[in-house]
Amino acid sequence: MGPVSIFGYFVLGTIANKSLMGPIVSTLFLQEKLEGDFRFKHMQIRVNAESAAFYRAGKVEYMRTDRRLQALLQTQRHLMNKEFWLYIGVNTFDYLGGFLSYMVIAIPIFMGVYDGLSPGELSGLISKNAFVCIYLINCFSQLIDLSTTVSDVAGYTHRIGELKEVMDDIIRKQCDYDPASGDSYDFDSDFNVHAGPGDTAFVLDRLSYKSPFSDELLVKELSLKVSQGTHLLVVGNTGTGKTSLLRVLNRLWESSSGYMEMTSCFGPRGILFLPQKPYLTDGTLREQVIYPLKEIYPASGPVDDERIIEFLDLAGVASLLKRTGGLDETVDWNWYDALTPGEMQRLSFARLFYLQPKYAVLDEATSALTEETEGQLYRACKQLGMTLFSLGHRTSLQKYHDVMLRLCGEGRWELTKLKTQ
Numbered sequence: 001m002g003p004v005s006i007f008g009y010f011v012l013g014t015i016a017n018k019s020l021m022g023p024i025v026s027t028l029f030l031q032e033k034l035e036g037d038f039r040f041k042h043m044q045i046r047v048n049a050e051s052a053a054f055y056r057a058g059k060v061e062y063m064r065t066d067r068r069l070q071a072l073l074q075t076q077r078h079l080m081n082k083e084f085w086l087y088i089g090v091n092t093f094d095y096l097g098g099f100l101s102y103m104v105i106a107i108p109i110f111m112g113v114y115d116g117l118s119p120g121e122l123s124g125l126i127s128k129n130a131f132v133c134i135y136l137i138n139c140f141s142q143l144i145d146l147s148t149t150v151s152d153v154a155g156y157t158h159r160i161g162e163l164k165e166v167m168d169d170i171i172r173k174q175c176d177y178d179p180a181s182g183d184s185y186d187f188d189s190d191f192n193v194h195a196g197p198g199d200t201a202f203v204l205d206r207l208s209y210k211s212p213f214s215d216e217l218l219v220k221e222l223s224l225k226v227s228q229g230t231h232l233l234v235v236g237n238t239g240t241g242k243t244s245l246l247r248v249l250n251r252l253w254e255s256s257s258g259y260m261e262m263t264s265c266f267g268p269r270g271i272l273f274l275p276q277k278p279y280l281t282d283g284t285l286r287e288q289v290i291y292p293l294k295e296i297y298p299a300s301g302p303v304d305d306e307r308i309i310e311f312l313d314l315a316g317v318a319s320l321l322k323r324t325g326g327l328d329e330t331v332d333w334n335w336y337d338a339l340t341p342g343e344m345q346r347l348s349f350a351r352l353f354y355l356q357p358k359y360a361v362l363d364e365a366t367s368a369l370t371e372e373t374e375g376q377l378y379r380a381c382k383q384l385g386m387t388l389f390s391l392g393h394r395t396s397l398q399k400y401h402d403v404m405l406r407l408c409g410e411g412r413w414e415l416t417k418l419k420t421q
């Protein structure tokens with residue numbers, strides 16, 4: 001009866017602990033999420049401090065950040081309250097377990113089962129029973145004591161598990177994409193006259209896509225081939241899906257239907273994208289120019305230095321050499337704070353010139369520059385043998401391209417040939 005009642009006591013303790021642990025897991029999960037949101041808000045203010053200062057937005061940002069902090073603190077308080085009851089449960093279990101062994105032996109003694117034993121034999125029986133029971137109870141107590149740690153681990157696991165599910169989903173979608181499995185495409189395009197096999201960057205056949213949070217198609221059944229030597233310009237009003245086309249081509253977004261293939265490799269010898277918002281890394285001027293390469297490419301020492309300087313000059317940012325003190329000088333500023341939007345775009349072009357891809361995909365890459373500078377940069381790209389796939393609003397861009405794709409909204413699009421200079 002003794003060991004069975006101890007086992008029953010353990011089962012009861014486990015059920016009580018389980019009911020106390022449940023709410024802790026979900027609150028810990030929420031606390032982790034709110035902590036992440038709060039840190040993200042801090043980071044946002046750090047990155048955009050100057051813009052916020054121009055709006056004199058100190059008070060509103062303080063209020064919003066404080067709101068997130070209060071939400072976090074409130075959740076932490078809830079968590080502590082719930083953990084308090086769990087600690088009480090665990091410690092009560094340990095405490096009651098301490099004298100359960102005496103209750104187990106007291107019942108038969110007071111019921112007269114051991115009346116025939118001498119006091120010496122009785123005390124020997126009590127201590128033998130206490131040893132066995134306390135050992136058993138101690139083992140169970142250790143298991144119950146784990147519940148506080150288990151509830152923490154369960155909360156973190158839930159959060160990490162959610163992230164892993166999303167990551168697995170992304171990887172699965174990428175694996176599902178098999179370029180060879182696409183339907184054969186047949187579309188008439190007058191614009192592919194220069195193309196032979198292997199000299200295309202993208203092939204699109206009846207491709208439709210939409211933004212993830214909308215049911216309306218941005219573009220319906222777009223058929224197009226981007227070929228070497230044919231410079232393509234994509235135009236259209238704001239929000240008609242120009243950048244979204246690049247997201248779909250880059251497989252950042254799923255297409256709704258149709259066929260799409262990137263037929264050249266991504267990288268310095270293939271296709272390179274210049275995003276709408278220039279991306280600058282941390283590090284030296286050389287690291288900015290050779291990005292995303294990790295090492296100097298090609299590994300040719302001083303010759304490479306000359307190339308970098310030449311391309312910085314061609315992009316109109318040779319002055320950066322003086323500001324940084326040299327290609328390999330470590331700078332202690334944030335590149336985003338130190339450069340103007342125009343300089344960032346010029347530096348992105350220096351990167352493009354250095355990497356010299358076959359195809360340059362430019363998403364409004366000159367929006368912060370004058371038309372004259374834009375012309376110089378586009379001509380330089382062409383002289384370096386790149387085929388341009390540009391997105392932009394300015395009509396001045398037309399003269400550097402052969403074909404224009406206009407996105408008209410509501411899924412409509414049209415292709416026209418351009419007269420280049």
Ligand SMILES: Nc1ncnc2c1ncn2[C@@H]1O[C@H](COP(=O)(O)OP(=O)(O)OP(=O)(O)O)[C@@H](O)[C@H]1O
Pocket residue numbers: 211212213218236237238239240241242243244245
């Ligand atoms: N990350 C996103 N998540 C959900 N919807 C988005 C996202 N980015 C853009 N959209 C929506 O998708 C639509 C197309 O956006 P897209 O960026 O392709 O426009 P765009 O034609 O490039 O405009 P712009 O000329 O202003 O750059 C817009 O309605 C936009 O609000």
